[in-house]
Amino acid sequence: MASVTPKIRSRKDGAAVPLDAFDKQLLNQMQGSFPIVPRPYAEVATALGVEEAVVLKRVAELVQQRIIRQVTPIFDTRAFGYESMLVAAKVDPEHPWRPAKIINAHPGVSHNYLRNHEFNMWFTVATEPDSPLGLEGTLEVLARETGAESVRQLPTLKLFKIRMDLDMAGDTAALAKSAEAVAPAETERQPYDDLDRAVVRATQGDLPIVSEPYADAAREVGISVDALVEHLNGMVERRLLRRVAAILFHRRAGFSANGMGVWRVPEERVFEAGAQMAAFRGISHCYERPTYADWPYQLFTMAHGRSKEECDAILDAVETEVGCIQQRATLYxxxxxxxxxxxxxxxxxxxxxxxHAGV
Structure with a gap:
């Protein structure tokens, strides 16, 4: 099969839209500190020292300008009993759109990227708790329909960090600096009931950019806004809901590059190295995953930067700090x-x- 190296997005600003200091403060607040209260935009406005109407207007504009992708609850897939994993596949490098379309059609595929590696298609896929096919069967179907030469299953063995919010104000030095990291709790399936399901159905997807964004969902569930907010906060405590946050279009927000740094370290140093990597502000995700004869890397990190060079600087700093790296690759x-x-x-x-499977 012919090998084609895809073009890596490395322009310094890419498709970025200019943002002023207030926009950057607002986006940081919306990503990391969006409160679960009846009137969250009023609290964001108070934190920024402006009126609620100012925040509502600007957030709506940032959505319209495709800088904010959506404001949405972020539920924990594993806590609801869904099986999920990262998958690396070797597909025809000359014609990747056909297999991409097939993979994208699965409702459990949330992310799918073409990357600069022999394993060129990387996607995450989830299946329901009562799925007749399960993950194994689903991947068999996808491998057959896409004609993938090879498929590597890369489930999470250890989660060190998952926190996708971009520091809009920090410079390269800040992103490449190690700080104290708090490891998230390992989440197994948690108990949930019909009310939890109803709340998820009513709130998932785009929350409206209005003063009381939970009002419509509360009416759909048949409870008051206060009761819905209380229930959502209870779901956070029960680890069903991670947070509510703004999700950005990375490149439009100025982060035109993302590099997946993969690392081989001594087996006895995996836990120590993973914790060190997770401490970096510029690292959004950090996992331990299984290895294969053709894939020796145990640790996976995601770096987001305003350029390829900034991503490289973050990953170079990680390598220097950790100090026990035996092998490293960066997939853009x-x-x-x-x-x-x-x-x-x-x-x-x-x-x-x-x-697709007649089940």
Whole structure:
């Protein structure tokens, strides 16, 4: 099979839209500190020292300008019993759009990227708790339909960090600096009931950019706004809901490059090295994953920067700080085929399995 190296997005500003100091403060607040209260925009406005109407107007404009992708609850896939994993596939490098379209059609695929490696298609896929196919069967179908030469399953063995918010104000030095990291709790399936399902269905997806964004969802569930907010906060405590936040279009927000740094370290140093890597502000995700004969890397990190050079600086700093790296590779994305939030408790999963596997 002919080898083609995809073009890496490395322009300094890319498709970035100019943002002023207030925009950067607002986006930091919306990504990391969006409160779960009846009137969250009023609290954001208070934190920024402006009126609520100013925040509502500017957030709506940032959505319209495709800088904010959506404001949405971020539920924990594993806590609801969904199986999920990262998958690396070797597909035809000359014609990647055909297999991408097939993979994207699965409702459990939330992210899919073309990357500069022999394993060139990287996607995350999830299946429902009661899926007849499960992950194994689903990947068999996808491998067959895409004609993938090889598929590598890369489930999470250890989660060190998952926190996708971009520091809009920090410079390269700040992103490449190690800080104290708090490891997230390992989440297994948690108990949930019909009310939890109803709340998820009513709130998932885009929350409206209005003073009381939970009002419509509360009416759909049949409870008051205060009761819905209380329930959402309880879901955070029960680890079903990670947070509510603004998700950005990275490149439009100025972060035109993302580099997946993969690392081979001594087996006895995996936990120590993973914790050190997770401490960097410029690292959004850090996991331990299984190795293969053709894939020796145990640790995976995602770096986001305003240029390829900034990503390299973050990963170089990680390598210097950790100090026990035996092998490193950096995979840059050249095409974003799909990036969405997973929608839970819909008929889409069952319909896909019925259509593609007759189950």
């Amino acid at each position: 994305s050249s095409t974003e085929f799909k990036k969405v939030r997973l929608l839970y408790f819909t008929d889409d999963f069952k319909n896909w399995e019925r259509e």
